[in-house]
Amino acid sequence: MTDQPADLLTAAAQRLINGAPEIADSNIAWTLAEWLKDAATREAAKVESAHRVWPNPDADDIADRDRWIANHVDQHALDVARAVLGQDGGQ
Known part of the structure; x- marks a missing residue:
């Protein structure tokens, strides 16, 4: 599995759609x-x-771009996705 936030979030959503056993209420x-x-x-x-x-971008701009992306990730959603997928969020 990739470690890109969008892919991780999508994988967690799919696991829930497929019926994650940790959540008994299908509406939730x-x-x-x-x-x-x-x-x-x-x-x-x-x-x-x-x-x-x-x-x-040149090398410096790539670093700026990647830093901007990393600073704007929805950490709450990412933490939930990791929990759904059984991954340690490292936090």
Whole structure:
């Protein structure tokens, strides 16, 4: 599995849609999955926007772009996704 936030969020949403056993109430699982899918869409849009701001970056600009992306990740959604997937968030 990739470690890109949007991909992680999507994988967690899919696990909930497929029936994560940790959440017995399917309505809660569905709502959480929708929230994670929306978060994944926002994360992908942030990355795309950053690539538009820095379209032809040199090495310094790449570092700036990557730092900007990292500083704008929805950590709450990412923590939930990691919990759903059984991963240690490292926090």
